[in-house]
Amino acid sequence: MSVPGPTYELRELKKVFADGTVAVDGISLTVGPGEQIAVIGPSGAGKTTLFRLLNLTLRPTSGSLGIAGLDMAGLSDQALRRQRQRIGTIYQQHNLVGRLRVVHNVLAGNLGRWSTARALASLWRPRDSAAAWRALVQVGIPEKLYARTDELSGGQQQRVALARVLVQDPSIILADEPVSSVDPSLAMIIVTLLRDVAHESRKTLLMNLHSVDLALGYFLRIVGVRDGRIHFDLARDQVTEELLRGLYAGHRDDELQLERPPDGLNLLGRACRPLPGLAE
């Protein structure tokens, strides 16, 4: 696969909201194709805003955002849709439509490709439900294909959201706190699943994580964000406890979590799992 430039190239990207809040305050970042990066930082650091800039939902106030060598400013609506189709986003809340059956929520990953007529026809009789089923097999709940989505548990719904991104088949996956509302064992499963999926098809993966342990345990490159700026951007071996304390300094809730890591994972993730297939 030849890509004409880095997957993401951010230069002095800035987002100031209408109320004057500076959420992202000049971030420069380069992400290569197929890279897997964890983004960490205290709540309110601007991580979610950064991800919404990255998935082309927000318009930056200043600075530039390039994807695969193409500047994203001034795209036509059509071109913007094409770019968005290549970026899959997973949110903390699964953001599914509860009243629709699972198959439709999963097939909604096709909406960037489908014509309106085909989208409408599929609501009547699902098109390509085999693809939806394969995606559900991958996330481990194939038996839920025709279930109503709001009858599923929170963890199962997050898997459906994952299956939708699989059907979308983007070249970039952005996961914004994907495991904050699921229990710890499922969190590990979901993070692993996302990483494996990204690795198998050489997708770029950026994951915004509340848990430092998950970040250090599963990712080679760690970006720390604080006050809308990059605090550090390092290989995980270079992330020290001191850097982490600086990153979270003054944020009580986050500090607490740092001091009391969940069982089985030590503070700096030294006992982390092997990272399959990632050459360092």
Place this chain on the structure above:
Amino acid sequence: MAEPVAHFPASPSKSAFPSLLGAGFLAVLAASLYTAQVDPRRLFEGDALANAARFLRGGFPPDLSAEFLSQMIRPAVETIQISVVGTLFAVLIGLPLGLLATSSLAWSGILHERRAAMGRWVLGFLPYAVARGLLSVFRSVPEYVWAFMFVRAVGLGPFPGVLAIGVAYGGMLGKVYSEILEGVNPRPLETLQAAGASKLGIVLYGLIPQALPSLVSYTLYRWECAIRASAILGLVGAGGLGQQIELSMRFFKFDEVVTLLGMLLCLVGAVDFVSGRLRARLTR
């Protein structure tokens, strides 16, 4: 960071707004009672009661002859048809205009944070404003007046009744649809948009499915209203039971009028029942 709380926090100072609003409401109510000439004594003055009694005496016993009843079956069916087709027209007018008039879809909110200000106003706000304006015109002209105009345009019969209900109720449905759609959780819509879905894709897979119970429920309620409305529309010649009521009243056949009102009551009851069942099934 946070200091230990030293004082029990005082309740935030009360705004004068609620009391001003209450006083304003009372003033408007008093003025309205006066100008609407509300005066119960007039019910008992002069011939008021005698006139009402004459109407009632003429109405009983109602005309239940087989001949009259069999003649009235067609108008009764016509009334149902007017209400059904009229409501269908109203949905066909109200849904597209209602979607255009939905601000969260047209120009404001999280679906538009990527658009430049110009595009937002020209491509989003202008069609929105036009749709809102049309809907206002459609619903502020009473269906009675619409029927009057359509009878002049296309002649007597059920068709002008259908058109009148379609336009007037289209205006009401569109307005309420847009309000229902604006109240939908926008997060799933943002997610669909972020995956490259078009506006219509977002409508089909995010907006409508979430709002469906309320949309169906309100549309059925409007259908119930359409049955009643079709009786009034009949008075200006737009077909159905209403037209028969008007004819019988013109010939002072109050026994027929009472029969017709009874039939209307049964129709309204039947429609209430059917739509209630439909609602319970469709809005799970």
